[in-house]
Amino acid sequence: MTFHVVDLIRTKRDGGRLPDAAVDWLISSYTAGAVPDEQMASYLMAVVWRGMRPAELSRWTAAMVASGERLDLSGLGRPTVDKHSTGGVGDKVSLVLVPLVVACGAAVPQLAGRGLGHTGGTLDKMAAIPGWRASLAPERMRSVLTDVGGVIAAAGAGLAPADRKLYALRDVTGTVESIPLIASSIMSKKIAEGTSALVLDVKVGSGAFMTAQAPARELAETMVALGDVAGVRTEALLTGMDTPLGRTAGNALEVDEAVAALRGGGPADLVEVTVALARRMLTLAGLAGGPDPADVLAAGRAHDVWQRMVTAQGGDPDAPLPVAPHVETLPAPATGFLRRLDARAVGLVAWRLGAGRARQDDEVSAVAGVRWFAGLGERVVAGAPLLELHTDDPARLATARAALADAVEIADTPPSVQRLVLDHVHL
Known part of the structure; x- marks a missing residue:
């Protein structure tokens, strides 16, 4: 069956719902190049304004999955479960979480992405490891x-190719900010990777894509529903991202911090979020009666899995990580308690130092990033080191410092305790 694209655009513009056959035709025709970018951009803008009804969105997502192959992960001998984060600053959770959940008995087929703007990407962090390869x-x-039980890899060209084209088009046409389009983009790739269960980490706060809890919850509910319709057991946690996670933002810096957590150490906030996600993943995988991931992580039992994972993808887990040739230390401006360290500002600093990219094809620096020496509520002393800026290009330091102008607040009293896990969304 053939449709006229202009008729479909008008239907969506006027708030109507496309028939299932029209959805299938539009996605397949655009993927094949039969529908031009300008017409699909017009349709996407209509979606931004008019949205999609649940059944229509499910069909849209299924058509994106059907545009390519779907991996068959049956017969692995372990239940499969994955995790996806909507992106944050200092979010190296996957590097700890994947080997931890594997150490607890599940298989984790994590197809990850690269960073864009002020949020880091898992593949960029892993690429700081000498020899490691993203493509499998x-x-x-x-x-x-x-x-081994776990991988962290790039999605192959055959998985949801419709999403690859749509994502690139949305990026240049002002149609990124749409919950149906975000949800279908994320879930089409996760469904196509073949996992049986999925836990979503939806970040909320200044350093996240969703800065307020209400739209973050709407996104989480939308994705959980899409997973259920597709036969993938799906839950979501909403986690805070007003303050960057851990004590580092930047590729090699975050790998080093993740390895410390896998050895039984690491910052408390990183451990808290990782363990909360691990418990949900193991529950969905039917392994809730096994060892508590908090105990497994504290004992360092996930570190061996990490080393085998890195080795299996060509990396040397024992090789020294690259270090920045230029490091600048910024002192605390006053004595008191750290009441605020703005996540978005820290992410922008890391980006300006070279750790992130403005466009998908930009190169990133493995050594660039930020380290901070105090967490929220901790006491700092005037003149003592508070932040370190790492870069391989000293010309970047001035613009990076400028991004910190209003990022730090030190007060006489500590802030109230802030929860990291804000909500749990499930059917």
């Missing part, structure tokens, strides 16, 4: 999952 052919991915 589907048969190699199955082999590593069978032998």
Whole structure:
């Protein structure tokens, strides 16, 4: 069946719902190049303003999945479960979480992404490890999952190719900020990767894509519903991102911090979020009666899995990580308690130092980033080191410092305790 694109645009513009056959035709035709960018951009803008009804969005997502292959992860001998984060600053959770959940008995096929703007990307962090490769052919991915239990890899070109085209188009046409389009983009890739269960980490706060809790919850509910319709057991946690996670933001810096957590140490906030997600993942995978991931992590039992995962993808887990040739220390401006360290500002600093990218094809620096020496509520002393700026290009330091102008607040009294896990969304 063939449709006229202008008729479909008018239907959505006027608030109507496309028939299932029209949704299938539009996605497949655009993926094949039969529908031009300008017409799809017009349709996407209509979606931004008019939204999609639940059944329509489910069909849209299914059509995106059907535009490519779907991995078959049956027969691994372990239940499969994955996690997806909507992105934050200092969010190295996946580097700790994947080997931890594997150490607790599940298989984790994590297809991750690269960073854009002030939020970091898991693949950029992993690429700081000497020799590590992001690309795995589907048969190699199955082999590593069978032998090791976990992978962190780039999605292959055959998985949801419709999303790849739509994502690039949304980025240049002002159609990113749409909950149906965000949800379908995330879930089409996760459904296509073949996992049986999925836990979503929806970040909320100044350093996140969603700065307020209400739209973050709407996004979480939308994605959980899409997973359920597709037969993927799905839950979501809303976690705070007003303050950056851990004590570092930047690729090699975050790998080093993640390894410390895998050895049984690491910052308390990173451990808290990781363990909360691990418990939900294990519950969805049917492994809730096993060892508590908090105990497994504290004992360092996930570190061996990490080393085998890195090795299986060509990396040397024992090789020294690259370090920045230029490091500038910024002192605390006053004595007192750290009441605020703005996540978005820290992310912008890391980006300006070279850790992030403005466009998908930009190169990133493995060594650039920020380290902070106090967490929220901790006491600092005037003149003592508070922040470190790491870069391989000293010309970047001045613009990075400028992004910190209003990022730090020190007061005579500590802030109230802030919860990291804000909500749990499930059917």
